[in-house]
Each structure stands twice: as structure tokens, then as C-alpha cells.
Amino acid sequence: MSWGKQDMAKRAAAEIAPGSIVNLGIGLPTLVADYLPDDGSVWFHSENGLLGMGPFPYEGDEDPQLINAGKQTVTVVPGGSIFDSATSFAMIRGGHVDLAVLGAMQVAMTGDLANWSIPGGKTMGIGGAMDLASGAKRILVLTRHTTKEGEPKLLERCDFPLTALGCVDRVITELGVFDVTGDGFRVVELAEGVALEEVREKTGAPLTE
């Protein structure tokens, strides 16, 4: 057994301290919001110019000019603010965002992250990924442990184009929670029913307990 997407999102939510300013990347990371307390203790930043992003609007209330960075319609919580992109990226690049939860194609044991382009594949673009990776105070990666083809994504060194050097602190996959140590990955927690041997087989870098 291993974790499903929702379990991974729930585990990621447990990493977020009350009072944090958090930016959730497109895709799997957006699920994390569903597992945070609905008490206003965590503020969501969206790089298109919104601090205090709320849930999706009720049907009929949606506004095409109120969106998140994934271009989905959203709402603003009481106390939220809207600003231009320069101010938004000053928040990111100036180190004012406490945590960014990002997806990944590859993560190196040194914390290098590759999440924007697969050589020979479709390039989705950089967007805010490089700024978040190098600017947010802490980087949590939420990703499958291997590619669809079964290739490890946690590696000694990334061979895909990099997003940023040495930026990743912690990785959550369907197999567990892992910290970047510089010379390997340290197992923080294993998903229920997952054996260390399985993780070792699916990881392309030294694994320590």
C-alpha cells in the first residue's frame, strides 16, 4: 500500500504552521488547501497578484477576472488584497512567502529541483516556478516517487533542465516523507504498509533512516 493523492495532500497540509503565508503550485499541490483548517490561520498567496485567496466561488458568483495562477476562478477571503505582478513577485523574491509547495519532475539529493521542462517533451514554461524555488523561505515538493515509466524522480543529480539549485527542503511522495541531506535522502516517515526496501529500489540516490 502507499498513499493516494489525497493522503499526500493531507500529509503536506500537516507541514504548514498556523500563521504561514503559503503558495501552492499548479496541480497536485492545489489539493493541499482542502486539508487546512478553515479558520483563516493560513494565508494563500497566488502569484498573479492575490494574497488571501479563498476557495472556489459558489456557482453564479464566479468572476473571470478573479482567478488564481492556475487560471481557475477563486474568491478572496476577508482581509485579502490584490496587487500588481511586481508587488506579487516582491513578496516571493523578497523572502516574504513562508512556504511554497511545488510539483517536480526530478529532485536531487542536493536539493536541486527540475520541474519545468522535459528534454524532447512539451515545455510548459517557467511561470513563477524559478522565483518561488529561489525566493520562498521553505520549499516542499509534492510528487509521485517515480515517473509513469517507473524511473526514479529522487536522484543524485537532475538531468532535466533545472528550476533552481539546492532549494528543496522536503519531499512528500506516495511512499513517504523525505528530507534532502546533501548526500542522500533521509526517511522522515514511510506511508502505511510501505517497506524501506521498496523505497530504496525506487530511489536513485542513497537513502538513510
Add this chain to the structure above:
Amino acid sequence: MTTGRHLNKVKPSVVDALEPLFDGASVMVGGFGLCGNAEALIAGVVERGVKDLHLISNNAGNMGKGLAAWLRAGVVGRITCTYLGNNEDLHAAMREGKIRIDVIPQGTFVERMRAAGAGIPAFYTPTGVGTVVAEGKETRTFGDREYVLEEALHADFALIRCKQADPFGNARFWRTARNFSPIMATAAKTTILEADALVELGALDPDDVHLPGIFVHRVVEVTEHEDPFEYRTVRQKETA
């Protein structure tokens, strides 16, 4: 409409507003995807039939809409953007390789324009260090961190959209439609503003002006917009 001692920048039509545009111009266009697009100005550029524009925009359209029309009409010779996503027209342009497309980090994209507007020729940032973005660029270490030198990004024109504007070009935006627009306005030689509503001088409280009119050169009122949804996400009302 009285304009007081200020130059009246209001143009009677989109065609008039776009009059100074020329072949080969660099053109910044505001909007995050389709959110906050100057729809009438974007359409007006296609109708005008210019060529070889250097388009500077975060996404260059999506779903065949917005700036995708420029790609289809062949008015663009070069693109600077940050994200392709599901913009199939842009992916197609990239595959064909006929036009130069530079994909750069979004924070660097907007900061390069902010620098241009503020008279700063270049700046150092850690974003992109150790990646393809820093290739061929000067780097320097401050403290214990490496930074890459990025240059200001200027343009001949900025085409932007706002909710309300007065004849001097003071503007207020709506929600997240603001995004890059006020910064682009500072970085362009000529900023053309498409306003959902034109209001009298003095109608906007000075504390509420998001973009001061000094950065705006031509204003056109366009009351009808499509404002398409890209991803219309909603939740159901909880039933008691």
C-alpha cells in the same frame, strides 16, 4: 467632458488609439492568460495588419483566444513570455521554430519591466542561477549567494485594460485583471489604455488610482468585453 489643464488623451475609436503602431514594434500586452486582456486593442492590431511585432506577454493567449489571434494572423515575429501551458497556438509556433520565443521566469519578466520604467538598466537576482536562464549572463556573488544580472525590458507600446479611467489616463483595475498592466505601462514609450468605463477627471479619488496617468498616452473606452473563463471552477452551496 472637461479635461481641465490636462491633455485629453481620449481617442474616439480603437483604430485611432492604435494609430501610432508600426511594423517591427515591441508591444507589451497585459493580462494573466485571458484575464485582463485589452480585447478590443488585441483585435484591432490584427485588423490593422501590422507585421513582425515583438510580443511581450506572460502567456501570449490561450484556448485560441486573446493573443492567440496574433499568432494565427502572423503579426508576431518574436515572443517574450513566461508560460506556455495549454496554449496550443504557442506550442505550435515553438515547434515550427519560425519565430524566436524566449521563455523567462515570471518574476524576472515583471522586474525587468519595472526596472525599465524606473530608469534602472539592470539588476541582480538569484532567480535562474544555475539554470539555462543564466547562460551567457554575468553573475556576481553578494554575501554567500550567487546572483545573475538581468537587463531592463523596454517596449515601444503597452496595450493594457482597466475598469475605469479618466481622460488623463489615471486608471483603476478590477480584481486580478491588474497583474502586469500597470508595470508594462511604465516600461513602454506609448501606453494605450482600453477602459471599460471612462469617468470624468476628478471622479477617481487620488488615493484610489492604481496607475497614475503620467504613464498613459492614449485612452479608448470599450464597454463590451467577452472576458472568457479559462477554468471555471465552482463549489456547490452547502444545503442545510
